[in-house]
Amino acid sequence: MHTLLFLLLLAGTHSATARTHSLKYFFTGSSQVPNFPEFVYVGLVDEVQMIHYDSNTMKAESKQDWMLKATDSQYWESETQIGLGHQQWFKVNIEIAKERFNQTEGVHIIQWMYGCEWDDETGEVKGYRQFGYDGEDFISLDLETETWIAPTPQAVITKLKWDNDKADLAHRKNYLTQECPDWLKKYLEHGKSSLLRTELPSMSLLQKSPSSPVSCHATGFYPDSAMLFWRKDGEELHEDVYVGEVLPNHDGTFQMSADLQVSSIPPEDWRRYDCVFQLSGVKEDIVKRLDKDSVESNREKPTDVTTIIIVAAVVALAVVLAVIGFIVYRKRNAECPPSPGNDPNVLKPLNPQ
Known part of the structure; x- marks a missing residue:
């Protein structure tokens, strides 16, 4: 199962001086999922969420202080309008997907993920744009061939339609390879004190x-x-x-x-x-x-023999001293009965003279 919501495209080699950065957006539309918004979208920079929108609040909100400092009200109004538009798109397309799969009722989820990665040493850029339905891959864009890949028969009709729209393909490729990395670099600059820090373990x-x-x-x-x-x-x-x-x-x-x-x-x-x-x-x-x-x-270590002897001696000495103290106490009490002032059974006068 290839659930897009949890998809992580991380690059890692034993050459640890280079660093790959990413900008990703995840969109999720759902049908009949209890206690969950019908539509949610989030944006992440280097896996750190920086923007959130859902159909309950119907408002794009910042998740990082550095995003608020680097943007104005116009930016957030624009993001809110993007969220509202995609909310309607997902509502329509989840019904289309249900029809394609011959479904009428039940819980269903349609997801979309797009974004880019940028290697700050080599300058290499990778872009991706893909859709999923009910936890399975539905359709994805191959930037090398500039065609759509349909792993399921229900997506073939969409592939044929989108492959024929050459202008849209050119626009998508330009965004993923040019505009997306530019936005990524801007966000990294805005949040560099947090995003570009390094902490050793x-x-x-x-x-x-x-x-x-x-x-x-x-x-x-x-x-x-x-x-x-x-x-x-x-x-x-x-x-x-x-x-x-x-x-x-x-x-x-x-x-x-x-x-x-x-x-x-x-x-x-x-x-x-x-x-x-x-x-x-x-x-x-x-x-x-x-x-x-x-x-x-976390297993118990064997106790040293010397430690056992010392502990036993201390315990024995404590017992002896306690016995001696008790004997002395009994002897003194027998010779000197307690005075009224020290006897808890005798009441003290209210006004002693």
Whole structure:
């Protein structure tokens, strides 16, 4: 299933000095989805949402302070009108899609995503424009051939119509390869203090049990275009290694893990392995050497014998002192009965003389 709403087109290589930026717009129209607007569209720069519109508010709104500072009321009025126009387009086209698929009732979703990517080192630009229906690809634009791709029979009629509109194809290509990158660069300049920052992660090695893999965990980094991998003697490993996805943290940074199966590695060879983190825009790698002493574990460590003896002695001494104190207390109370002022059973006078 290829759900456009969650589609991520990320470029990543082990050359972490270059950085790929993106500008994407996601549109979603729905039918009979409870507690969800019939139409929503969002705009994202480098996966950070900066604009939002939905059919409940019927108003385009900023999601970033830097967007408000860089735009005026005319900009937001224009975005609101764009949202209203697309809202009507989706309402009509979801009914067309239902007819194409011979559907009448039920929950249905039509989605549209377009945008571009720009490599700030090479200047390479990639554009994309595609539609989905009920979680499956419906039709997409191939910029190389300037034709539409229809993976389902229900989309062929749309492909034939759009392929014949050469003026529209030229307009779409110009936007995706020229105008979209220009807007992307403007947004990056407006939000550079946030979007172009780099934050290095803290790294740790974790292991649940002696037979478990060692997990190299990096957290707190930004942006999300990062690489994490294991090496042996300086060579990258692919076998016995599992690399997880980049996941968001609550503070806007990211985290990821790479697991290494160590059950077959002799203890004396552990130091031949290291975990490497690379962040887009940062030249130097962060390296964590695999070492028994640096691996954290949640399993209980064996208690030192000396520690046990000391603890036992302290406990015994405390017991002895408590017994002695109790004996002395009983002896003093027998010789000196409590005075009325210290006896809780005797009332004190209200006005003592």
